[in-house]
Amino acid sequence: MLTVTQVKLAPTSEMATALQATLVTCNREANRLSELAFHMEGKSRRALQAAAYPALKAAGLSAQPALHVIRKVADAYTALAANIRAGNLGKSGSKRRAKVESKPIVFRPEAAQSYDDRCLSWQLNAKTVSIWTTAGRLKNIPFACSPETLKALREYRKGETDLVMRDGAFYLMATCDVPEAATFEPTGWIGVDLGIVNIATTSTGYRAAGRGLNRHRERMRDLRAKLQKKGTKSAKRALKRLSRRESRRARDTNHVIAKRIVTEAERTTAGIGLEDLSGIRQRARLRKPQRVALHSWAFAQLGSFVAYKAKRAGVPLVYVDPAYTSQTCADCGHTDKKNRPGQATFACRSCGVVAHADRNASRNIAHRAESAWNAGRQSSAPVAAP
Template sequence: MCGVLFRVVVMKVVVRVKLLPTPAQAAALEATLRACNRAAEHVSRFAYESGVKDRNQLQKAVYTDIKDVFSLSAQPAVRVVKKVVDAYAALSAQMEGGLLGRPAPKRYRKATGHPIGFRPQAAQPFDDRCLSWQTDARTVSIWTVDGRMRGVRYTGQAGQLKALAEYRKGESDLVQRGGKWYLLATCEIPEPEVAEPVDFIGVDRGITNLATTSDGANYQGRRLGRYRRWQARKRAELQRKNTRSATRRAARRSRKEQRHATHANHKISKEIVSVAQRTGRGIAVEELDGIRDRVRLRRDQRGTLSSWPFHQLGQHLAYKAKRVGVAFIEVDAAYTSQRCPRCGHTERANRPTRDHFSCRQCGLAGPADHVAGINVRNRARSAWVLVTAPVPNTA
């Protein structure tokens, strides 16, 4: 008798819960983070100077020092070494992928010319030996330099707490942000089966309009664009001052701008996926890989296109759709804003202005981004048939 193995596909989701420590507990958590990151700095310097990046060899070389000098227990010391090894592995991957440029430029030298540093309050991973969850009581027990600390309360959104109780697996990261404490836990949630869509919602992405759907829903980018231009002016002012304080403030402004754009993309993607789920349809977007190589831009447009979060919106749509079993597909982006969805006539003159579409052959007219969304939807209908078609048996 032979058994049949079924592979359950899971997706990893990071759940963030907020800790509610007492003042004494908060002080112990802060002391723990600082001790772990001082130890990580020590391990990083040793790894950089000795060239030892293998986890087992590095752990043998520094394990005793970590425990004796920094007063860490056995398992936290192991996690510190693992954190350093992972940091150097990430740096190596960036170098191999060309993300740091050629070896000569300043950016490359700045990243590789010294040991990797760890901020005093950088996140610290804890495994199940260092941190245990009591999901019914909504408390955690966590190792600190002052001893095992039990009964630390936490809170979070209902959906996140449910996922945490049912699907948590692996490490959890202790994080301090803005004086508040958080735990980031990894949950492996089974992927729901993708439902066969009755149709598709085509989504056209842009700058003036962040997203326009084939249903006619329009998410304008003017407000976000004004905000980004204002932030760019402020950063330019700080850069002209050319001081360390101005550089730090410019970096904070850049991170704030990124969070603002991410929040906008989350809101847009959440609404589109909700409509698709409610109506039983899938979601289709343009495939934008290589768009910077295909599109010729004026000098004043290059910075906007390079920094605009097109790809992030597509990522948000993809993973939100996957979580609820909504079909998601990318289609060819060529001429979606110049092709007439009624007669198929395609030419540049069909789009006389950025906002307006008017077919030179059949006279169909309307908002250009809406027409592009309809073309994306139509291409998705054909592409989905090819994706889901059974593979012919040639045996």
């Protein structure tokens, strides 16, 4: 299983200047190549290399970095063509699609740049790296990471590494091919209901309240609005300082929740049932305040964290249709809108059971996950003798 491992570099000021200049140069040349590719009929790596390799070398890029720039541009146009074919950018003639198709792809001045082992070497015992830059090769750049990350780099690192600049700091994103654990046969199922008021509620009773995270989002939203309205230099510096703080908070919260769910499933040899919420933002019809909350909801991230952690632990994972899980009684199966008298309350009109609405929904998800698993599982019954 491929995962991305991050380490933070600690370069000197001279090293940081060289690293930043390298990113700027690579992306400037990528934009020039993108302008050329936009007017070319063929945008394959081979075609772009034949058209632009000498110019990239003349701009100060070594052989491997030049090839990485060519590949970045070619892959970007390949991804764009795939999105257009899939209809992700709208139908033919739509404003959004026409806007994308009318101009070349543009790369940010400090966008990530890929490195292979010829341009980047790791000294894991010393926790340093040696990296190519347009100012020459920089050696003995320290990096910081956890012991678990260092172990993953030592045992599982595979493929390329990206140099990333974020808020003035430099990071290396390395690809690690971590072996998957064998999936065990579940003895039960844990249903996970995802929401906004409660980020996650499981059928076993765990509930991760979203009050703290939602309040943090509201504070950040109000603070950004005030700073944007002020518009001074100090306000802009504060906005830059606050950028991505909300996403970092949500990411950390989702990691903690996902780890707890997967750990419980692994300890009890249970499988995990998750709602398939793809396309929910397009399907939902909500008022403006509710839309803000929905579009701030990092449910896809939480689901992806649960999925990869479950895969690493060998925990079975099943996605189920979430339709009517909040209106269906987990005890008798009766479905009715009136079963939900309030946001947090479920009261069955048929059997009279009263429960927390999210807990009831999570139990329905667990039932559906078990049914889906049994339906797709191969029979283990012995073959009858002829």
